[in-house]
Amino acid sequence: MVEVVWKIGGEAGYGILSSGDTFSHLMKDLGYYVFSITEYPSLIRGGHNTYTVRASDKPLTSHTHEIDILMALDELTIEKHKNELRKGGVIIYNGVLKPKLRRDIIPVALPLDSLSNKYGVLKKVMQATIGIGASARLLSIKKEILHELLKQRFKKKGKKVIAKNIEAFDNGYSLVKDSNFFKIKASKLNEKDCIMLDGNTAITIGAIRAGCKFMSSYPMTPATSIMQYFSSKQAEHNLIMHQAEDEISSINTALGASYAGVRSMAATSGGGFALMNEALSLAGCSETPIVIILGQRPGPATGLPTRTEQGDLLYAVHAGHGEFQRIVLAPGDASECYSMTLDAFNLADKYQLPVIILTDKYQGVSYQMIKPFNQSYKINRGELVKKTGKDLKLKEKYPRYKFTSSGVSPRTIPGIIKGVQCSIGDEHDEEGYIVEGAVERKKMMDKREKKMALVRKELSNKSVSVYGSKESGSVIISWGSTKGIILEALRELNCRFVQVKYLNPFPVKELEKKVGNYKKLFLVENNMKGQLGALIKQNTNLKITHELLKYDGRQFNPVDIISFVRRSK
Template identity: 40%
Template sequence: MISQLSWKIGGQQGEGVESTDRIFSTALNRLGYYLYGYRHFSSRIKGGHTNNKIRISTKPIRSISDDLDILVAFDQETIDLNAHELGSTGVIVADAKFNPTLPEGVKARLFPVPITAIAEDLGTSLFKNMAASGASWALLGLPLEVFNKAVEEEYGRKGAAVVEKNIEAVRKGAEFVLELAGGPIPELQLEPADGEEKLFIIGNDAIALGAVAAGCRFMPAYPITPASEIMEYLTKTLPKHGGSVIQTEDEIAAVTMAIGAGYGGARAMTASAGPGLSLMTEAIGLAGITETPVVIVDTQRGGPSTGLPTKQEQSDLNAMIYSTHGEIPKIVLAPSTIEECFYDTIEAFNLAEQYQCPVILLTDLQLSLGKQSSALLDYDKIVIDRGRLVTEAPQLGENELFKRYEFTEDGISPRILPGVKNGIHHVTGVEHDQAGRPSESPVNRKKMMDKRMEKMKHVKVTNPFLIDAPEENPDLLIIGMGSTGGTIDEARGRLSADGITTNHLQMRLMHPFPADELKPFIEKAKKVVVVENNATGQLANLIKLNLGNHDKIENLLKYNGNPFLPAEIHEECKGMAL
């Protein structure tokens, strides 16, 4: 028996690939397996090749696999594009309708199954995804009743008749392939899972859940890939907690409404991708100069312009740190796991109110949309900190205003909400004095700029980076951000087998940059490899800017729209260490 395998289904977008993957992985999750998924899809509603890949394991995993064990194909294009990932024990379950053939050099076993014919016999070709799923599930020798339960959950709302038809399609697909193969494939039999309950969600859902737990009650947003699921989740959930979601006419309206809500005292957020953040930059400056808390999620995708809307990239880092005209206090956090997406969202809301500034939560497409197993969340860890929020203001003299932007040692002024007695003050996007009244005084300008920027010297976050440093002077210190963390860890295991010592540092706080904390780990390493999905080495350049060490820092870049594979990091790092 084996401890892990990879399964992939492919076809034309809109013919059931997504729902098949969802039911298949849900059933595996019910059995207690650890899962990690990756969606390859086109930026269109229907048509164009798409595939979903799931890695299944008896142990925790946080990366996609280099290879493939089972490929479910709805068309020949799926075989031609993906069969090269299969090894000699690999299996292809293909719809017999298109007379599937193996590409030259592929040694996998091909099982033509009348997937479409089975579905049409049941009344409609829509059932073909279940016939295909049943066939591949049966080859693994897993219990059909668990899969059928997942089918019931998926289609139960459509009535008993639809559920029965789908279950029948599963049964017929399973029976046909088992007759062809002579039973389950011995080389594909998984060891039993631990049976423990696990979450199986995407990063966007974890962020949305974190927002609710943090007390967010308002989200204005405009739909965009790969951020839309945050809005969709909160559209269903926030009204249950007295909140609301508004689909705005554009991203400019979204962020300004969120800033307005923050000024009014509500915890508010918006979420978008690179193109949307480009439109938000002026308003982010407004939040900075008015010292208004707001949380903004940037789910990075391939750019520039429309770029690659459905593909992986990590090229917004510079934009998130530097894009606003002028200089403002700003915090940029980059979670790297499902759990961090949840807890960091809560922390983002706390930081926004503690330091009275915009906080940007920086994810990437693979983390945002890649569905993966996660430990159950601990709600006892949640702490709400609203910062220096004033609920009662002292009596003011005649014509005196509340010093909303009072000069303080740490730069953080008392924040008061509209309607609080004696709290009247001005709010404007132009430079202002302590009461918010417009001021062009050079003396006031310098003091006010110093006050705002002083806040950044005092920013404290939970773990500015995650560090696994068993080696005192490693051959390599590998640094990553976002979804690359698990892939780096897997590559390190292979590097260790090669006799190469490594430490791993996953960046979380991008701005203000934690240079002092990072410095000792950089200095002790013989060489530093920075892994990132962009063309210019933005994270590596950020490290050089703050710490120097240009001579020992190497780039490991990938920007073709796909996430890193463990083998790629292993081979590149091995070459750099020798």
């Protein structure tokens, strides 16, 4: 297996993101699989930012803890990351710095200042491009391939920008010698048609494919790019992205659009989701379909705004006052982000309830290469009646909340049918009138809860996925974005991995069945209290024997999982 891990680091405003992006595309164009992650603090200039690109001739599902080439645009990057370099790794840095380095690291000091002074305010950004040039040479990548890529990437910015970048790149390229250690060939992989994207983009494309036409949100890291991508496709797909004044407005607006008959969603993070809670309860009571994307970041409160965590599972499962029905699901990679979003919209419509998609910063903004999505999908709007067939009598309203054997009442769209209907957040009768009676109340509560039996049935075969050794007595159990890391660790472990994908309603029987016989049951979660563990304890007979929990705002590395399993007695 050929593998190269490249990392660039420096202050915000140094072009870290765009250089990382360029390098990711370079490796992809060469025919390699790519997995990229970014780490950055919550500010616009300064701070410490990194972009790590892992490339391999084998499919990748996670980042890793080691690097081969470190492109350091400042001293802090050297200090913070030099020990991540593998033996024989290379560090490219500004020659004016005199860092102390391990003997097994190859230093490449470049006269970055003198090469970039002429670029003025773009000095630092061009230093990054020089670094890409040097890195490409280290990897024995042909100059022309990168020239072509730069031309493509800067096409919209014009010839001058392209020429400037090629000049800087060539400067870096010519200063370094070919290295045998990292010889990389442009391989002809069969997966040339792979797409490279992050989880947020995958969710948004899923929403567009699912026929979601309306989104209302307020920007919040790490969910903002969902709004931005959806906005950028408004004309192409006849969508509206309404930027609301706050998250309370955002979810209520989405509910209004959904009530009027259009598939709708809202995306946010924990704090914004907190503001949405009352309306989440309204969606439950009024039986209005909606999809909410909850991109988790570490709380409490503002927490670590730009880092990652899985701290909102129990919150998503329990959020909102009163008892109502919901579905909570958690994709584990970009492919699932797409396919489970498709599913989320059909579920919301079929059962007329809120569906929460749990993702996080790691999954939301890490790039991965996957096979293009399967486009076949059938939009199922459930019991959406566009023609009632008969006129309503005087004083009669359409029975929006009709008691049925399934618990699902056919709903209508204003303006299309002959008749009118009332949706409501007060307890109500079949026609949506406010009621207070004990019998009526209980009957309507039972009607809504009835739907969950159907939901359970529909989800019973797809809530839990199993990977790895079927016979092993060691079972790792987890959910969401840790999937890729655990799969990577599984390559070196004789273990079974059980991924819980649908978390509410909790797949009790399916989980017990899929876990099967075990001696050790490892719980892996990116949070402090083991929230999936709590749901398992509450709902099943399974006994967690070992817990690996991480809540420092960073994702696990595969080695964390490997050593945890190996040292657990």
